[in-house]
Amino acid sequence: MSNTGNAEGIRLAKRVAELVQCSRAEAERYIAGAGVTVDGVVVEDPATRVLPSQSVAVLPGASAEEAPPVTILLHKPEGMNAGVGMRGANALECLTPETLVVGGHGQPRFLRRHLARLTLCTPLETDASGLLVYSQDFRVVRKLLDDGERVEHEYVVEVSGGIREGGLALLNHGLSFNGKPINPMKVSWQSEGRLRFAAKGVRPGQLEHMCAAVGLTVTDIKRLRVGRMSMGGLPAGQWRYLTDYERF
Numbered sequence: 001m002s003n004t005g006n007a008e009g010i011r012l013a014k015r016v017a018e019l020v021q022c023s024r025a026e027a028e029r030y031i032a033g034a035g036v037t038v039d040g041v042v043v044e045d046p047a048t049r050v051l052p053s054q055s056v057a058v059l060p061g062a063s064a065e066e067a068p069p070v071t072i073l074l075h076k077p078e079g080m081n082a083g084v085g086m087r088g089a090n091a092l093e094c095l096t097p098e099t100l101v102v103g104g105h106g107q108p109r110f111l112r113r114h115l116a117r118l119t120l121c122t123p124l125e126t127d128a129s130g131l132l133v134y135s136q137d138f139r140v141v142r143k144l145l146d147d148g149e150r151v152e153h154e155y156v157v158e159v160s161g162g163i164r165e166g167g168l169a170l171l172n173h174g175l176s177f178n179g180k181p182i183n184p185m186k187v188s189w190q191s192e193g194r195l196r197f198a199a200k201g202v203r204p205g206q207l208e209h210m211c212a213a214v215g216l217t218v219t220d221i222k223r224l225r226v227g228r229m230s231m232g233g234l235p236a237g238q239w240r241y242l243t244d245y246e247r248f
Contacts, residue, residue, distance in 0.1 A: 013046035032113045035062025044112045052057030069136035070114045071242035073233040076132045083123030084204040101240040131231045149201040151227045157195045158220035167214030178207050179242035
């Protein structure tokens with residue numbers, strides 16, 4: 001239906017501005033907020049070109065106010081690139097309407113604009129899996145990136161090999177990484193071959209380095225939690241919005 005890219009017709013934003021008697025910027029916000037239909041179909045791209053014969057309508061309750069920024073929680077599958085290394089497909093490819101887990105009070109309605117200008121706040125190695133946070137909200141970006149050293153992350157790390165004597169104590173405190181002492185953290189056995197790390201300021205490659213220093217080989221890393229936010233039951237490759245009452 002959409003005539004996007006058609007040289008004929010006029011931009012939808014111009015048509016809406018004439019229809020509602022508003023500015024072009026306000027018209028673009030009506031459209032980007034999924035408040036405009038063309039021939040009965042919602043169109044979210046203000047650059048869509050429409051013909052004079054096409055019916056354009058602004059839906060009841062549509063708003064020209066700027067939509068608030070969103071924050072996205074994604075369960076990254078192993079093998080996808082998320083800011084550390086360039087191997088594998090980009091984890092952003094998981095962010096589609098089909099992989100969105102819907103539900104929860106205060107969860108925004110999906111808009112295509114939610115997938116634009118996202119900042120990856122919690123990079124993760126390509127071979128690791130688990131919770132990623134993307135955000136349009138400068139407050140979340142500041143907390144998780146600028147002040148990220150203060151936010152605790154929880155990981156489950158699968159290992160093989162035999163740990164050296166006193167190795168668990170060293171994992172908790174006493175090792176260095178890239179020539180600098182590692183801050184104290186909470187490390188414990190969850191089961192044979194599985195360690196839990198609760199730590200702040202973890203750098204790419206740090207967990208593998210720490211385990212190698214005590215005789216262990218890492219076979220898998222999964223991040224379960226960032227601050228107060230956990231993956232919960234979010235399946236691999238699926239995502240949801242941070243609701244308005246949730247905080248890191």
